[in-house]
Amino acid sequence: MNLFQPIGAALGAWTGSVAAALIAGLDRIVSPRVVRLVEGDDGGFAVEAAGKAENIPARIGFSDGTLSAPNLAPLFRGSRVEIVLQPKRFLLRPLELPARAADFLEGIVRAQIDRLTPWSASEAVFGCSAPAASGAESITTMIAATTRKVAMSYVQAVSGFHPASIAVCTDVSERDAGRVKVFEQKARGHLDAAHLSRALLIGLGAVAAAALVSVSVAAYVADNLGAQEDELARQISARRAAIRAGADGGDRSPVAALERRKYETPASVIVLEALSQVLPDHTYVTELHLAANKLQISGITRDAPSLIPLIEQSPHFARATFYAPTTRAPSDPGERFHIEARVEPKNTVAP
Template identity: 75%
Template structure:
């Protein structure tokens, strides 16, 4: 399966590369240098565009071209080598009219019958088809060996042209017939461009797979966070609804209970000011929960315990430190500790006391 996919991909990228090169060649046509073979084996030179130094003749011997400034003449140009017809074998071919679009494939399949060479050994070209009747067309095939064609193309390829084509003239045809063409391995070489396309496709595929993986991971993570937020929102809404219902376990009810069960320091101080006699002065007061500690100066410290115990606001009154008297003090210094009753009882009591 992988080999089939690889072959299909290679064929597709090769087709795309050839199409790109064909489009570029149409847009930017390379300058053409035409070498026309003479009877002595040398070549006359014909060139399009501006050529600084154009040799009048190029000698050819032992598979090599000889002339001054050949590198400047051929570099980057398309070279067409027009060989004499004596180097080719010509065969007329008559085909059905509907085979006009498949002439090259038909000739390639029958080349061993039309010529003395096999398909691997021969190179060929065909003239434009000519209608021979209502249902037939005819063409002329020019063929030679691949060795002959490559001998000339290799001689020119050493000078780095953009492409080299081997052609020949056919009697009755104004334009020569191309039998072989070789593209130089430049920036737009089909094989190299095909490999680049395959590399680009591979990189795009890897990036696409990574993007899909990252997208799935991020989507899963965001989905989990969204679910967690929805759960927290539902929990908070349920707690708010439970608090609004006024149940015993709701936050509002708990806050209400704490309000009435925790004594307020202002109310405690108001109650003490009403209980203690005028000769008693409180210098320190500490309230921690339901535990009250007071310190101060009085003329009769033991009488304070009964006064505090008799009140319904305090219980368990006792001295938590010895009573002392300094020479400079106007009375006895006392330290009394008592338990404070809950606020609701104290509030009612204070309200009854203050009402008159």
């Protein structure tokens, strides 16, 4: 657990900074319209907006935490709303600091807010005016502070209209401090730093999970392919060994079996050559079947019985006989015969 906590904190800090940078960049690219609500003595607000249309009210009432005026939704939606409250709602105090503290002004005031105001840091909202030199080695700033409850009553009244951001300010006339912002809230829908940081963390987690699954699948596929490759290599080695063993000789070797088959199986070319030598010129073979060592021929001849002794005289044939009756049709030029014989395997034709 102790190992993952620093990693989680580092990732959270990184995604938070990235989210803040993205939102800041988006705000610079897409600048929302500024709508300024300036509080009057009666508690209502005067409206200041660039390019204000006729249907946008010039003044808005405020009572019991609710703004009352027509057409507020198109006025506030997507805009930056600055609520300028009267100074009487704030505690204003000057603060003198060393000149080198100008870069750390907000942090210094936050650390001392419980001494400068009646409220703690969690209860108060505050802002500081731009520091002004009050001597060679000192600066002076005006602090405007009020309770968070007061500021949020105005912010909540506006946030229901979905503005891009809401800021609470006041005009400090003392020492020409100008306008001081005490609170700001980004309200661009769901695009705030917290939501975007959480989305980035979820995206990183999804990418990490996908990478882990990919690595696991790749390792499994690699192991499976490696096993198949080993099995193929083993089979190839076994087959090569068997071929080498057969090449060394022996009656049971594959080479010997092929050699025996070569001499024991009759060759079709030799059978045809032998038949052409023993059959007379007036004999025509129309069908020939050779299966293993059995030969069957059919055809037409002038003298069918004389073919039997002629075939048996050849050293390539034996046991010649008729396997079907000899017939003679009126249209045939001779007798139609059907003879079968056993073939004696030989690889050379007898002269």
